[in-house]
Amino acid sequence: MLKDVKYRAAFETLRREILLGKFDAHEKFPSEGQLCRRFGMSRNTVRLALAELKKAGILATRPGSGTFLSAFARNATGYLGLILPDYGSGEIFTEICSGISSAAAEEGYSLLFGNTSCANPDIRATQALRLARDYAERHVAGVILEPVELTPENDRITREILDLFSAKNIPAVLIDRDFVPPPDRSGYDLVGIDNTQSAYMLARYLIARGARELRFFVRPDSAYTTRLRFQGVTIAAFEAGVPWRATNEVVADPSDRKAVASMFAHKHRADAIICANDVTAVELVKTLHELGLSVPGEVMVAGFDDVRFATLLSPALTTMRQPCEQLAQTAVQTLLQRVRQPELPVRTISLQTRLVVRASTR
Secondary structure (H helix, E strand, O other), rough: HHHHHHHHHHHHHHHHHHHHOOOOOOOOOOOHHHHHHHHHOOOOHHHHHHHHHHHOEEEEEEEOOEEEEEEEHHHOOOOOEEEEEOOOOOOOHHHHHHHHHHHHHOOEEEEEEEOOOOHHHHHEEEEEEHHHHHHHHHOOOOOEEEEOOOOOOOHHHHEEEHHHHHHHHOOOOEOOOOOOOOOOOOOEEEEEEHHHHHHHHHHHHHHHHHOOOEEEEEEEOOOOOHHHHHHHHHHHHHOOOOOOHHEEEOOOOOOOOOHHHHHOOOOOOOOEEEEOOHHHHHHHHHHHHOOOOOOOOOOOEEEHHHHHHHOOOOOOOOOEEOOOEEEEEEEHHHHHHHHHHHOOOEEEEEEEEEEEOHHHHO
């Protein structure tokens, strides 16, 4: 047991020093004897630490020459970059950021994360682009990026950010969503949830609760994930024989009373509303109350994400819970795999959500 503790301590120390550039990439790595003297360990314990470094892709043995830093280690800086333009507007991204920081630290990396929490989405996009330029200049080992949304320049700015990294051969992994409209895919790894299946589950639940006039409510210029969620709601409605018209999708600001009231202005009154996310749902419920409409008495409302204030809303919000910790860990592992093996095929990794039923749909 003591040997395990000792070799892990040596492994962690050497990994951190390698990633911080403390060893000459063109010189042989210190010998087993030198490391035994440095750490006061037996040769067998040192060999265990070296074996772990090779397993992690940080060291490589050249037959007849000795041990050297791997190509991956020579290009690594010890830093990963994170760009989350929605950090200040979506609570799940606070959790994801914390999880990414912890997962990066476990792998021996420090996380660079700048402020993009301005309420104005256009300013957030500009801040994200500025961060990208900084990371490119510092030549971070890799970047986890949440594509820009809620501005007409979404796709252009996200592509400009990714082009900056591509020019410096810095790998990037997208989190939560792609920046091209589905079913197309960009040439980047994506870690997120199965949005279509999740929305399908939520719609099926509401239909089972008696919903016959479903609405899908989304803000203008929202991320492409909302299209996939809309698709899931549509499939559930068709399967159940629930009427579906062009008016079943409502694209508006949830504080727009006129747009919200229009869902109840004719004989096909909405009896259930699925919002693209919890933030939208919370604002929508407030507007419904202002219009004198009761939730869930006259209309059921559900969201997406399961942010903390979903439980504080009155009534508490039914929603789909995102697996934030698993998203964070998977994003870091996917990025490091891409750093070590740039030739891997592009991957889409979709994690499962969970339906959380609360008072807003009872």
